[in-house]
Amino acid sequence: MTQLIVAAFVVALSGYAAYRAIRIVPQGQAYVVERLGRYHRTLGPGVNVVVPFADGVRTVVDLREQVVSFPPRPVNTSDNLVISADLVIYYQVTDPRAVTYEIAGFLAAVEQIAVTTLREVVGGMDLDRALASRDEINARLRAALDEVTGRWGVRIDRVELKSIDPPGFVQDAVEKEMRAEREKRASILSAEGRKQSAVLTAEGERQAAVLKARGEAEAAVLRAQAEAEARAMRAKGQADAIAMVFHAIQEGDAEQRSLAYRYLQDFPEAAGTDGRTHSGTHTGTHSGTDGGADLGGRFSVRQDEGPAAR
Numbered sequence: 001m002t003q004l005i006v007a008a009f010v011v012a013l014s015g016y017a018a019y020r021a022i023r024i025v026p027q028g029q030a031y032v033v034e035r036l037g038r039y040h041r042t043l044g045p046g047v048n049v050v051v052p053f054a055d056g057v058r059t060v061v062d063l064r065e066q067v068v069s070f071p072p073r074p075v076n077t078s079d080n081l082v083i084s085a086d087l088v089i090y091y092q093v094t095d096p097r098a099v100t101y102e103i104a105g106f107l108a109a110v111e112q113i114a115v116t117t118l119r120e121v122v123g124g125m126d127l128d129r130a131l132a133s134r135d136e137i138n139a140r141l142r143a144a145l146d147e148v149t150g151r152w153g154v155r156i157d158r159v160e161l162k163s164i165d166p167p168g169f170v171q172d173a174v175e176k177e178m179r180a181e182r183e184k185r186a187s188i189l190s191a192e193g194r195k196q197s198a199v200l201t202a203e204g205e206r207q208a209a210v211l212k213a214r215g216e217a218e219a220a221v222l223r224a225q226a227e228a229e230a231r232a233m234r235a236k237g238q239a240d241a242i243a244m245v246f247h248a249i250q251e252g253d254a255e256q257r258s259l260a261y262r263y264l265q266d267f268p269e270a271a272g273t274d275g276r277t278h279s280g281t282h283t284g285t286h287s288g289t290d291g292g293a294d295l296g297g298r299f300s301v302r303q304d305e306g307p308a309a310r
Contacts, residue, residue, distance in 0.1 A: 020052035030096040032059040043097050061096035065157060070111050072165070077121050079126045084165040087114050087141070095153025103152045110145065114159070118146040127166060133162050 005030050024047055031043035035055045042051075043057075072086040089110060093099050103109055120131050130137070141159040149156055152236055166174075 012211050019050040021049055023050055023057070028062065028064045030061045030063055031057045032061065032096050032100045033056045036288075039097060039101065055189045057099045059096070061093055061094070061099060063093055064091060065092040068107055069162065070114065072163070073115050073118070077130055079137060080171065081127050081167060083122070083127065083130065083167070084163075085118060085122070086162045087118065088160045088162050089114065089145070089156065090158040090160075091149070092155050093153060094155050098151065100151030106152060106154065109152075110149065110154075113145055113148055114141060117141050131166070132166055134164075137161055138298045198241060207242055278283065 002261070023043055025043050027044045029045065029046045029080055033040045033050060033055050034057075035051065039058075040055060068089050068091070070087045070089070072084040074082050075085050076082055091110070099106055116142060118137070121137050125133060138159050138161060142156055145156045145159065165171075178305060
């Protein structure tokens with residue numbers, strides 16, 4: 001019975017020892033192993049075998065890139081203004097042994113170095129330069145941290161100033177300055193708009209006046225041409241009417257007095273005289289038949305003298 005108990009104890013101890021001898025490390029992590037209180041080795045991802053009861057895991061180190069944000073800290077500028085700045089640091093452990101044994105409280109040490117370097121860098125700048133020199137401040141912070149953290153087995157990938165907050169009265173002054181600048185630009189743009197509008201209006205009025213004058217000149221030319229053509233047509237009609245009457249007198253056998261009367265009636269219509277001349281002509285025809293006879297006599301004389309002349 002005693003032998004059975006001893007055998008069961010040995011089997012159980014062997015099983016536990018085998019369990020303690022096998023270490024499975026996840027990807028992205030590293031185990032720092034100590035043997036009898038001293039550093040022995042670092043276990044990488046996968047299955048690892050250690051000596052039970054002699055080897056123990058001191059620290060589990062995350063090898064992935066990590067991000068840590070530090071709370072805002074007051075920083076003085078060269079022009080004696082206190083600003084509030086907070087940092088974000090991206091880092092990665094490259095040596096699990098060094099980060100375990102070379103520094104105690106790695107993040108606290110990084111924070112103190114970052115704040116000290118930030119105060120040194122910003123202290124040599126005025127407020128305007130500090131607000132506009134984020135890249136320069138980030139680069140100098142990263143260089144200072146890399147110089148120190150390299151022996152700790154940590155690589156600083158990026159250092160970012162998350163925010164820089166000036167004092168409240170400075171923010172109010174900056175807002176007023178920006179508001180005044182925007183109002184100034186708006187006034188300038190409005191004045192330029194009014195100027196361009198006035199120039200365009202004057203140009204439009206000038207072009208309208210030129211076009212109006214050109215139109216009036218062309219209209220005057222057209223009216224003159226129309227009047228000239230009308231006068232020419234009236235003169236031609238008058239000449240044709242006289243020629244027709246004269247030809248009828250010479251060629252026809254009609255009585256000279258009636259032909260003269262007919263001529264006096266047709267002549268104003270052919271010549272295109274106005275109503276007053278036409279009315280006067282009719283008055284003359286109704287009251288002056290002797291005048292018609294005299295005109296007929298003149299035509300008869302010319303008719304009688306015609307063959308002789310020919």
